Amino acid sequence: MLDISVLPTAPKADDWGFVFAGRDTVTSLRGEPGMPWRISEVISQWHVEMSSALPVGHWQGRGVWAFSVPEDSVDLSTQLSGNLYSLLGRVDDGLFHAHGRAYQLLHWRETHRHCGRCGTLTQSIEDGRAVVCESCSLRVYPRVSPCVIVLVNKGDKMLLAAAAGFQKRFYSTLAGFMEPGETCEEAVIREVREEVGVEVGNVRYFRSQPWPFPSQVMLGFFAEWQSGDLALSPEEIEDADWFDVGAMPPTPPNASISGQLISHFIESL
Numbered sequence: 667m668l669d670i671s672v673l674p675t676a677p678k679a680d681d682w683g684f685v686f687a688g689r690d691t692v693t694s695l696r697g698e699p700g701m702p703w704r705i706s707e708v709i710s711q712w713h714v715e716m717s718s719a720l721p722v723g724h725w726q727g728r729g730v731w732a733f734s735v736p737e738d739s740v741d742l743s744t745q746l747s748g749n750l751y752s753l754l755g756r757v758d759d760g761l762f763h764a765h766g767r768a769y770q771l772l773h774w775r776e777t778h779r780h781c782g783r784c785g786t787l788t789q790s791i792e793d794g795r796a797v798v799c800e801s802c803s804l805r806v807y808p809r810v811s812p813c814v815i816v817l818v819n820k821g822d823k824m825l826l827a828a829a830a831g832f833q834k835r836f837y838s839t840l841a842g843f844m845e846p847g848e849t850c851e852e853a854v855i856r857e858v859r860e861e862v863g864v865e866v867g868n869v870r871y872f873r874s875q876p877w878p879f880p881s882q883v884m885l886g887f888f889a890e891w892q893s894g895d896l897a898l899s900p901e902e903i904e905d906a907d908w909f910d911v912g913a914m915p916p917t918p919p920n921a922s923i924s925g926q927l928i929s930h931f932i933e934s935l
């Protein structure tokens with residue numbers, strides 16, 4: 667499990683390095699799936715400057731750092747490059763979340779190179795936990811966007827939907843970003859109403875999951891249908907229906923919180 671209570675202060679040769687080329691994580695073809703590099707390997711293969719390393723935390727007793735390298739620097743004969751989705755379900759949760767935190771920090775730093783108030787270049791402070799504008803003193807910490815995700819049931823049937831715009835169609839639970847000033851329960855009710863046109867109640871919290879695509883936290887809920895017929899929002903939903911256990915469509919794996927919501931509901935029947 668990644669420990670982020672204390673961040674490392676200076677990279678050491680045997681520390682861990684999570685390497686990203688654009689949106690893709692880069693790992694070795696010779697090692698176990700998803701394993702990070704040693705810092706000595708990062709230096710020898712990419713000749714990176716240690717000043718560019720972002721502190722992530724500690725894992726297996728060693729410091730963890732995040733690096734961004736040029737996309738054309740990946741050697742596909744010895745290195746594997748792929749979106750974080752390629753690791754979902756293939757590595758344990760602790761390692762996946764370590765990759766996810768490393769990517770989120772790199773994405774945050776890349777999108778906050780300049781002050782959002784006056785445009786001045788920002789500087790890293792607090793051992794990498796924040797950036798500050800030396801001109802207007804605006805201080806910015808890594809941002810996480812909260813999203814609600816909900817499994818709605820009508821008796822023993824589950825409401826599952828296929829999102830619009832995905833080539834490989836599978837059916838998942840409904841999800842959406844929270845709005846300012848909204849409670850989680852209000853966001854659940856609104857999102858279901860907006861996406862499929864039905865009213866829900868008895869909203870119950872399930873669990874949460876960090877979701878680094880690019881920087882979210884998924885807040886899982888169950889809710890019960892109260893009224894209304896399905897009326898889909900075509901911009902967001904391609905298809906939706908009520909499904910029972912005996913006739914399930916393709917659904918997400920249990921590595922995702924959507925899959926966990928579905929499995930938990932089935933087990934509770």
